[in-house]
Amino acid sequence: MDLVTPGFGLVFWSIITFLCLLFILRKFAWKPILGAVSDREEGIKDALASAEKAKLEMQNLHADNERILQEARAEREAMLKDARDMKNKIVTDAKDEAQVQANKMIEQAQAAIQSEKKAAMAELKSHVASLSIEIAEKVVRNELSNKDKQLKLVEDMLGEATLN
Amino acid sequence: MKINIFKNVILSALFLTVFNIGFASETKEAGDDEKFDPKEMIMHHVKDAHEFHIIDWNGKPISLSLPIILWTDNGLITFMSSEFHHDDAGQEVVEKNGDKFVKFHEKIYQLNDGASTATFDDEYHVTNASKPLDFSITRNVFMMWVSVAVLLLIFIGSARSYKKSKNGVPTGIAAFTEPLVVFVRDEIARPMIGEHKYKRYMPYLLTVFFFIWINNIFGLIPIINGANLSGNIAFTFVLALFTFIITTVSGNKNYWKHIFWMPGVPVPIKIFLIPIELIGVFTKPISLMIRLFANITAGHIIILALMSLIFIFKTWTVAPISVAFSLFITVIEIVVTAIQAYIFTILSALYFGMATEEEH
Numbered sequence: 001m002d003l004v005t006p007g008f009g010l011v012f013w014s015i016i017t018f019l020c021l022l023f024i025l026r027k028f029a030w031k032p033i034l035g036a037v038s039d040r041e042e043g044i045k046d047a048l049a050s051a052e053k054a055k056l057e058m059q060n061l062h063a064d065n066e067r068i069l070q071e072a073r074a075e076r077e078a079m080l081k082d083a084r085d086m087k088n089k090i091v092t093d094a095k096d097e098a099q100v101q102a103n104k105m106i107e108q109a110q111a112a113i114q115s116e117k118k119a120a121m122a123e124l125k126s127h128v129a130s131l132s133i134e135i136a137e138k139v140v141r142n143e144l145s146n147k148d149k150q151l152k153l154v155e156d157m158l159g160e161a162t163l164n
Numbered sequence: 165m166k167i168n169i170f171k172n173v174i175l176s177a178l179f180l181t182v183f184n185i186g187f188a189s190e191t192k193e194a195g196d197d198e199k200f201d202p203k204e205m206i207m208h209h210v211k212d213a214h215e216f217h218i219i220d221w222n223g224k225p226i227s228l229s230l231p232i233i234l235w236t237d238n239g240l241i242t243f244m245s246s247e248f249h250h251d252d253a254g255q256e257v258v259e260k261n262g263d264k265f266v267k268f269h270e271k272i273y274q275l276n277d278g279a280s281t282a283t284f285d286d287e288y289h290v291t292n293a294s295k296p297l298d299f300s301i302t303r304n305v306f307m308m309w310v311s312v313a314v315l316l317l318i319f320i321g322s323a324r325s326y327k328k329s330k331n332g333v334p335t336g337i338a339a340f341t342e343p344l345v346v347f348v349r350d351e352i353a354r355p356m357i358g359e360h361k362y363k364r365y366m367p368y369l370l371t372v373f374f375f376i377w378i379n380n381i382f383g384l385i386p387i388i389n390g391a392n393l394s395g396n397i398a399f400t401f402v403l404a405l406f407t408f409i410i411t412t413v414s415g416n417k418n419y420w421k422h423i424f425w426m427p428g429v430p431v432p433i434k435i436f437l438i439p440i441e442l443i444g445v446f447t448k449p450i451s452l453m454i455r456l457f458a459n460i461t462a463g464h465i466i467i468l469a470l471m472s473l474i475f476i477f478k479t480w481t482v483a484p485i486s487v488a489f490s491l492f493i494t495v496i497e498i499v500v501t502a503i504q505a506y507i508f509t510i511l512s513a514l515y516f517g518m519a520t521e522e523e524h
Contacts, residue, residue: 002269003397003461007212009233009298010398013305018402021312021375026367029319033338033345034366036326040333 202472210392210464213270214245216303225250230306235297236263236274245300254282254290266290272298304399307391311378319374348373348509356513361520365513368410372403373509380460380501384494394504395460397453404453407512412445415519448515452508459504463497466490 140153208217216228229246238261245267247258254268257280264275266282273293275282282290322338329335334342348370353362379394393399421427423441426434470490474483 003207003211004457006398006401007298007302007396008398009300010212010302010304010396011402012299013301014308014399014402015405017305017308017312018371018375018406021315022367022371024316025319025371029316029323030345030367030370032323032326033319033342034349036334037342037346037349 200472200475202469202476205472206465206468209468210395210461211270212302212304212396212398214248214267214272214300214302215250216306216391217250228303228306230303231301232272233299233301234265234272234274235299237296238263241265241296254284257281265296266293271295272300303391304393304396307382308379308393308399311375311382311393315374315378344374345370352506352510352513356510357517357520361516362513364414365410365516368406369509369513372406372512373505376403376456376508377501377505380504381498383460383464384497384501392460392464395457395464397457400453400457403456403508404449407452407515408446408449410512411448411515411519414516416522418521418523419519421523448511452511456504456508459500463493463500466493467497 214232215230217225218228219226227250229244232243232245234241241260241263243258243260248256248267252267252270254266254273256266257275258265264279266273266275268282268290269288272295273282273290274296275293279292283292285291318337318341321336322334322341325336325338326334329338349362349366352373353366353369356362357365376394379399383392383394423445424438426437426441429437467490470486470493473486474480
């Protein structure tokens with residue numbers, strides 16, 4: 001049974017040796033080794049994470065660019081449309097105004113023509129009147145150079161007058 | 165894992181029974197000095213000794229003398245084991261400070277006052293002597309220190325190589341040790357203890373793993389395989405004791421609650437479970453102690469027994485078979501060196517994990 005009885009001396013030295021080994025290795029071996037390993041693992045993890053982040057950012061940037069392009073295109077469309085509309089409006093406005101102006105001018109012209117016509121008519125009337133008076137004077141003078149003729153004329157005149 | 169524990173205990177128990185029977189029959193026919201005694205040879209190799217016996221050359225033993233340190237009633241006494249002149253039968257008496265000492269079956273006895281030689285009873289017990297406290301640097305202690313030196317060399321060297329290399333890339337010996345260290349961390353500590361608490365236990369687990377492993381390997385190296393440190397119950401006892409202490413000290417409320425007042429079962433069962441759980445607290449480290457000790461010792465005994473066949477049959481024709489078998493067992497033992505270190509470490513980690521587990 002000697003084999004399964006722990007010897008006192010070996011127990012004693014094992015405890016001391018193991019404790020020393022534990023403390024020395026912990027301080028000078030396990031700490032630096034585990035530290036280096038975990039530092040490296042952290043580094044790799046960080047690098048992967050930042051690469052992923054950069055990739056995501058790239059994607060975002062791309063999406064942004066696409067969006068901006070889209071917006072610009074839409075804006076251009078809108079501007080073009082506006083311009084076209086404005087052009088159309090201006091043209092129609094101009095047309096309308098021209099129409100109005102033309103109408104006005106025609107009206108004025110008509111009015112002028114009317115008044116000119118009236119004036120001409122009046123002048124013509126007075127001219128005709130004076131001419132007729134002149135003619136009548138001359139005729140009368142001529143006619144009234146003898147008595148017979150004067151009488152005849154009166155008679156004619158009277159006759160005409162009743163006819164009128 | 166539980167099945168494994170039982171298997172180990174039963175196997176080791178079987179082994180020891182066989183051994184006792186062998187021992188009993190062996191002693192009866194003892195007396196012939198010339199006769200080869202495989203049991204004695206095997207036990208000599210498996211057990212601890214006060215000198216480092218390397219080889220017998222021309223009938224003379226060549227060995228390394230180791231210091232003997234004794235704590236007697238008169239204080240500390242030290243001398244070299246060579247003063248016994250390789251005697252292990254209690255015949256050579258060494259006198260120091262007026263005290264007389266004999267070495268019998270690798271135990272140091274202090275002879276009672278007045279006695280000049282050791283006397284034995286029928287069962288080969290020394291009758292007229294007492295055993296002083298023996299702090300001797302035995303060959304196991306010696307090999308333990310050698311293994312410590314090797315471990316320090318390897319791992320402080322690895323740690324230094326990290327400092328030299330850029331961005332923590334392992335170079336040199338660290339390229340070899342890092343996978344092992346990472347293995348202990350990722351396959352043993354993390355899954356058994358949990359992500360948040362494993363860091364506290366890493367130094368202990370790593371130290372235990374490599375300490376056991378290197379001593380298992382040293383036990384297999386032919387010339388020095390007399391040093392069977394990890395197959396010595398004192399050594400495994402100390403390691404198991406540390407696991408027990410750490411488990412007990414780091415046990416949280418939840419752990420003790422599971423021992424003294426198991427949640428989720430009726431009150432009579434709770435009371436019934438208290439003694440069982442309490443025994444479990446002690447059987448866990450004891451199973452650790454016995455498993456490592458029995459596995460390593462059994463491996464040594466098998467190899468030595470196979471080699472002994474040659475001398476038992478006294479014919480060289482057995483030698484090829486004997487050598488082939490012991491080679492086979494040695495290869496298995498090389499695997500076992502790592503497996504046992506792994507099992508001891510993973511079970512320790514499991515116990516720490518159980519002790520620190522939070523209520524869920």
